[in-house]
Amino acid sequence: MRIRPTELTDIERILEIFEYGRQVQIASGNPNQWRKGHPGRELVLKDINQQASYVCVTEADEVEGLPEGTIVATFAAIEGIDPTYTHIEGGAWLNDAPYVTIHRISTSGQVKGSGQFCMQWVKDRYDQIRIDTHSLNQPMIHLIEKFGYKYCGVIYVADGTARNAYHYSRES
Template sequence: MDSEIRLRKAQMNEKELIWNILQQAIERRRLDGSTQWQQGYPNLGTVESDISKGFGYVMTVDDEIAVYVALILNDEPAYSTIEGAWLSNGEFVVVHRIAIDEKFAGKGMVKILFDHIEDFTRSHGIQSIKVDTNFDNMAMLKILKAKGYSYCGEVFLAGGMRKAFEKIII
């Protein structure tokens, strides 16, 4: 695959396209029988907020948006309370709201995304990446394991308990 893959900040004029990708992901979670993202979150307002705060990122394949993700530096209040223990107390990147365009599904895009997030984290001199997912999001649990993330415990987020993971980058 000689495609050019890039991770860059999302632009406000891309919010409808991103929301469309998120809606596909919400539906995929529902069809998988997951409770994650089934209560009206995330929504278009979430996307607008992410982009305006500089958290919204897209991974493009030949300039076409394939994946949306929110990358937040050092700020996830829910992570200050964990049933368990984080690996580190240093600076971290929080990964939220990963959504992949149906057209790019099943092509290993999320694994590539995590490689890009690790590069992003390293280039900013940040110690680790923290991420949480629903206990029934099997696809994400498999990817986190494959990418070497350590299970740290559970956090309470968006109305439910989530499995929390961390990977030390530097």
């Protein structure tokens, strides 16, 4: 697998992957994190325009039945201050160093380990990474903790709902 920047022609596939992720969350007991239509086309376009959207694609002969270049996962890695992270309850960030935030990570379910591949790709490139997820998103919490992120407290996203917030610091 490899990671590449998202192209405009990838949007429909990304929306399919988001829908798959939405269904996985519902099936695992988390029906509220990604309500129908979110994340949507406008948000993907914004991420692409900010050069923050990425896709994970298959390499030649890597996965039987999948052609080379098949998009199997997507995420946004957004550099700079995330406004929803300025206030955190019940804890504190590990430090105030500049960071990248991972948002909207999702897989197609076609290639085991594609989410881990994306998480490792970001970790290999950044020393400070923040991420959040709904408290009921146990598969994501497991992945976040597996990669050494520390729970820091609770943040509130734009619609006012709470999210568990995590921080990875290469120095910690």
